[in-house]
Amino acid sequence: MEDELINIKTTALSFIWEAEDKKSLEETKLQFLGRSGKLTLAMKELPKLPIERRTEVGRLANEIKITIENALEQKQLDLTSEKTSKIKQSIDVTAPGIEPKIGHMHPISQVLHETIEIFKSLGFQVADGPEIETDHYNFEVLNIPKDHPSRDTQQTLFLDTTDTLYSPGEMLLRTQTSNMQGRIMEKTKPPFRVLVPGKVFRYEEVDASHGFEFWQVEGFMVDKNLSMSNLFATLDYFFKQFFGRDTKVKFVCHNFPFVEPGAEAYISCVVCKGKARLPDGQGCSFCKRTGWVEILGAGMIHPNVLRAVGINPDIWSGFAFGTGLSRMATLKFGMDDLRLLTNPDLRILEQF
Ligand SMILES: [Zn+2]
Incomplete structure (x- = not known):
């Protein structure tokens, strides 16, 4: 069980790391934390464990869930700032504006x-x-x-x-x-x-x-x-x-x-x-x-x-x-x- 949880964590983190946009990040979130997500399903198996192991594995599962959530949140922020910096690169806000042409008499x-x-x-x-x-x-x-x-x-x-x-x-x-x-x-x-x-x-x-x-x-x-x-x-x-x-x-x-x-x-x-x-x-x-x-x-x-x-x-x-x-x-x-x-x-x- 612990191995399965560690495996879920590693896969989820690599998916989050590689996500290129918010859409794929959202899909990763559903894939692991959604109602039928891999971690959610794994946690549903916890009650089946012998009682002496349940607490320990339960804590590990919760830690992994928090790690994945934090990673998702951090990636979300990274993607937003990356987009902003790309816009900043394409627009030089310090550049002088285009001077309007002023006519004069014929x-x-x-x-x-x-x-x-x-x-x-x-x-x-x-x-x-x-x-x-x-x-x-x-x-x-x-x-x-x-x-x-x-x-x-x-x-x-x-x-x-x-x-x-x-x-x-x-x-x-x-x-x-x-x-x-x-x-x-x-x-x-x-x-x-x-x-x-x-x-x-x-x-x-x-x-x-x-x-x-x-x-x-x-x-x-x-x-x-x-x-x-x-x-x-x-x-x-x-x-x-x-x-x-x-x-x-x-x-x-x-x-x-x-x-x-x-x-x-x-x-x-x-x-x-x-x-x-x-x-x-x-x-x-x-x-x-x-x-x-x-x-x-x-x-x-x-x-x-x-x-x-x-x-x-x-x-x-x-x-x-x-x-x-x-x-x-x-x-x-x-x-x-x-x-x-x-x-x-x-x-x-x-x-x-
Ligand atoms: Zn002349």
């Missing part, structure tokens, strides 16, 4: 906000307007009648007016934010200073310097005794604030139908700083070796435009200017391709 938005802030400091108000426009506000009111040759330079996207109250060719996607000049001037009494940023659309083939959809900003001011000097001073101040104090600005005569006289503004090249040459002696291709980059069209508002919106050109005068925000962004950030501005790749956008 280059166009940065340029837009900066432009608005500069003109606000000069007393300009900001206006918004419709992207779907009538021929009247996009062209007619700006002194560009239907047969005017300058219409050819603005590749217009006309809208299908079938089943609408509008005639064919009457509705279009605005080609310039100047469409707001007429809308604002006919409802506002001068004097005023207004800035109109927004998207414009052209039927253009997309390449490095052209897009079918881009951002413009239009500004105009109407007051008494305004002259080209006021226009030059305003734009010179703006460019120096925007591109830096060293920026040189020059104006060249140019004809636009909605201004008289008209001018184009150039700034000193942002890449070669107006030197037309790069530090390595190579000619600057950005400004085509001229040292200047064209940036903006401007002029004194044509008397016909003022008349068309009910403002007397004998009393009031005004100036207007318009530039591409997309172009300004490429110049500011030194991009060589306009298409980068509409590229959603974060690796590109994170650089600006």
Whole structure:
């Protein structure tokens, strides 16, 4: 009997030792201590022993039962701490967390906000307007009648007016934010200073310097005794604030139908700083070796435009200017391709 009990103890302890998980430990417990377990059955045999041996064998059986129970309990603890340490090994709780990515404003938005802030400091108000426009506000009111040759330079996207109250060719996607000049001037009494940023659309083939959809900003001011000097001073101040104090600005005569006289503004090249040459002696291709980059069209508002919106050109005068925000962004950030501005790749956008 004692040998059988010792044998049960040895087997049970080896099973417990080898148990790899709680399930096999539970099975071992049932196998030895369960209702039909080996030790339980052996202990049921005790009363059959002669009375003088019963106490001694009974004590041995109890000791073995306690040993097995202790071993089970210890193994249970070992398995739990083993699992915990495995988890600890796979997770380094002291490692720094993953830093969330924080976005920033798109280059166009940065340029837009900066432009608005500069003109606000000069007393300009900001206006918004419709992207779907009538021929009247996009062209007619700006002194560009239907047969005017300058219409050819603005590749217009006309809208299908079938089943609408509008005639064919009457509705279009605005080609310039100047469409707001007429809308604002006919409802506002001068004097005023207004800035109109927004998207414009052209039927253009997309390449490095052209897009079918881009951002413009239009500004105009109407007051008494305004002259080209006021226009030059305003734009010179703006460019120096925007591109830096060293920026040189020059104006060249140019004809636009909605201004008289008209001018184009150039700034000193942002890449070669107006030197037309790069530090390595190579000619600057950005400004085509001229040292200047064209940036903006401007002029004194044509008397016909003022008349068309009910403002007397004998009393009031005004100036207007318009530039591409997309172009300004490429110049500011030194991009060589306009298409980068509409590229959603974060690796590109994170650089600006
Ligand atoms: Zn250059």
